[in-house]
Amino acid sequence: MVDEQCRGLRKDAERNRQRVLKAARELFAAKGMEATLNDVARHANVGVGTVYRRFATKEDLVEAVFEDGIDQVVGLAETALQQEDSWDGFVWFVERLCELTATDRGLREMVYSKAYGGYRVECARLRLSPTVSKLVERARGDGHLRPDIQSTDMPIIGLLAGTVSEWAGQVEPDLWRRYVAVLLDGMRHREGQPSLAVDALEQEQMDEAMRGWRPAG
Structure with missing residues (x-):
């Protein structure tokens, strides 16, 4: 049961990471380097903490x-x-x-x-x-x-x-x-x-x- 929960958490973490990367690609393409991590979080529709956990x-x-x-x-x-x-x-x-x-x-x-x-x-x-x-x-x-x-x-x-x-x-x-x-x-x-x-x-x-x-x- 614990192993299943861990695998589920890892899958959720990877999904969030991919959402953040996709949002970052889209924002950087449109706005260039002026886009911030907060901008990325909003575009990905995730919390700012989620972005900072994946990318410090x-x-x-x-x-x-x-x-x-x-x-x-x-x-x-x-x-x-x-x-x-x-x-x-x-x-x-x-x-x-x-x-x-x-x-x-x-x-x-x-x-x-x-x-x-x-x-x-x-x-x-x-x-x-x-x-x-x-x-x-x-x-x-x-x-x-x-x-x-x-x-x-x-x-x-x-x-x-x-x-x-x-x-x-x-x-x-x-x-x-x-x-x-x-x-x-x-x-x-x-x-x-x-x-x-x-x-x-x-x-x-x-x-x-x-x-x-x-x-x-």
Whole structure:
């Protein structure tokens, strides 16, 4: 009888944990890092104490939510590398990356800022960089991508899509797709095209920019 009660309590605890995680994903997607644990509790329709028993700090909850989110982006890049045509794979990745960053503010802030997330999230970020680099190098090496495009351009393209969505999403939710198409067309290699006026950021500069950007919350 005692064992059955314990199993029941464990099941209840896990259900509550999943409710909290689901609520956190939804709130972070809509509000970004400014959402608090109290906000999460209200959205999950559970007591604040229930949230704090599962996640002692906001940092713990962020880690649980966004380790999987960044792994999802890594998975997209790995899938894109499997496509036979390097340009098709590159375009597929950029479009899906931008869809995520345009529709999930929290993931955008987590991927492109180092203000949040601890060891587990940082490990996920470290997996992302070399995979995206391979994707860019392959398309560039095959002559599809202009030679001055670098892997450090990819986060900025994702941020641009997110900014368009944040600014005009209430008017036209898919407007970001228009500008991603414009950007992709501009990244294609064409004979005789002039070099870009400014070089891409070096990885060290990108890391510094990510450390310096502190979204609300």
